[in-house]
Amino acid sequence: MTDLDDTTPDATAEHTRGEGLDAHLVVDHDTFRLDITLTAAPGDVLALLGPNGAGKTTALRALAGLTPLTDGHLRLDGTELDRTPPESRPVGVVFQDYLLFPHLSALDNVAFGPRCQGATKTEARAQAADWLDRMGLADHAGAKPRRLSGGQAQRVALARALATRPRLLLLDEPLAALDARTRLEVRAQLRRHLAEFEAVAVLVTHDPLDAMVLADRLVVVEHGQVVQEGTPADIARHPRTDYIAQLVGLNLYKGQAEGHTVRLDAGPAITTTEDLTGPVFVAFPPGAVTLYRDRPTGSSARNLWRCEVAGLETHGDQIRADLAGELPLAADLTTVAAAELDLHPGAPVWATVKATQTHAYPT
CATH class of the missing domain: 3.40.50.300 (P-loop containing nucleotide triphosphate hydrolases)
Structure with a gap:
């Protein structure tokens, strides 16, 4: 037994x-x-x-x-x-x-x-x-x-x-x-x-x-x-x-965090709401990016970069702009906004992202 x-x-x-x-x-x-x-x-x-x-x-x-x-x-x-x-x-x-x-x-x-x-x-x-x-x-x-x-x-x-x-x-x-x-x-x-x-x-x-x-x-x-x-x-x-960032539709960067500032390995610094120290990733969606043809003066966004339109494509019911310059990134905007900004390959633009729309996390 x-x-x-x-x-x-x-x-x-x-x-x-x-x-x-x-x-x-x-x-x-x-x-x-x-x-x-x-x-x-x-x-x-x-x-x-x-x-x-x-x-x-x-x-x-x-x-x-x-x-x-x-x-x-x-x-x-x-x-x-x-x-x-x-x-x-x-x-x-x-x-x-x-x-x-x-x-x-x-x-x-x-x-x-x-x-x-x-x-x-x-x-x-x-x-x-x-x-x-x-x-x-x-x-x-x-x-x-x-x-x-x-x-x-x-x-x-x-x-x-x-x-x-x-x-x-x-x-x-x-x-x-x-x-x-x-x-x-x-x-x-x-x-x-x-x-x-x-x-x-x-x-x-x-x-x-x-x-x-x-x-x-x-x-x-x-x-x-x-x-x-x-x-x-x-x-x-x-x-x-x-690859994963593109898959889920995010802009992704890697850098070193010092408090609310992340200094990117390749590119400028990004201001975030997270208070971190050491190597981190920073991500934000293309929809968080606001574009201007002239440098904005009244924007409350903490992140501002000078870019150039590298390409445009239809993305669902919006236009996705592929931007090169200080910070390579993707931005989503409506067809009306794209027309009003007269966006085309080679057009200079300013891109802003609010710190509250970024997300930083340890690598």
């Missing part, structure tokens, strides 16, 4: 520690090296963000078993998967282009996984019908992929991945193939389905909105390394690289 006093608490704690994803992915490929650590508990949605070539897809392929690890480890719910072939891993994948079998109906596409796991045709189809019903696609069970809209195909691909009851769900740019209108609707549906998913989900995307809406935690990868991770809110408020 087992002594419960000796085993139960430790066994429970060990089981809890072993649940979910515990991965150290090291992959060497020609001159590129991926070396990242990923951990997630069951129910977590983890988003991998990064520029092209950062290593996101390599990480996803390593998790799926399609790319072998050079070093490191991959454990899922305490089980080592390093040498487990892809078809034997409890992993579901939704590819960017969905890869539905064109000759099979939606029902049989979804039933494919359960059939591979040993279910009878009748059992597999019953499970598939249930998943299509959950996705709101019961009326499209007999449709071939070519008869489905982009949003419908995405949901069939998700149902096919979930029908195998994976312990790890991998989503490779799952909304990239959709038009803007469909993307909005499907993103909301995907968020609901991921919220109901009880295992670990890893989402690869370059779209910050997809990541912010769908994920519990973001892992930002650049040059094969993790450069920042945290909640969407934390990363949006405290970007630590230029």
Whole structure:
């Protein structure tokens, strides 16, 4: 007989520690090296963000078993998967282009996984019908992929991945193939389905909105390394690289703080409301920048820089001005304001930002 006093608490704690994803992915490929650590508990949605070539897809392929690890480890719910072939891993994948079998109906596409796991045709189809019903696609069970809209195909691909009851769900740019209108609707549906998913989900995307809406935690990868991770809110408020700052729409600078003044490593000083000492980042949104053609005399802004318009582009319903000069920065303004200021490449401007609209934080 087992002594419960000796085993139960430790066994429970060990089981809890072993649940979910515990991965150290090291992959060497020609001159590129991926070396990242990923951990997630069951129910977590983890988003991998990064520029092209950062290593996101390599990480996803390593998790799926399609790319072998050079070093490191991959454990899922305490089980080592390093040498487990892809078809034997409890992993579901939704590819960017969905890869539905064109000759099979939606029902049989979804039933494919359960059939591979040993279910009878009748059992597999019953499970598939249930998943299509959950996705709101019961009326499209007999449709071939070519008869489905982009949003419908995405949901069939998700149902096919979930029908195998994976312990790890991998989503490779799952909304990239959709038009803007469909993307909005499907993103909301995907968020609901991921919220109901009880295992670990890893989402690869370059779209910050997809990541912010769908994920519990973001892992930002650049040059094969993790450069920042945290909640969407934390990363949006405290970007630590230029890529992340651009992703969340902030001007970002690095410098040395002395009280309320930050002397930038490259550029002038910035006045902030935070009282800090030592190396810091300073960030502010393009919308915090006010532009003038002549040096302002009545402005209460503590930060004032002489700049030149390097470029203009439409950004949503506004105009984004790319400014060079004392402090390179981006500024957002309305089309009316841009016209009144007669902005054009090469135009001299003065840029102001109030100290209250800046945010400084330690590096």
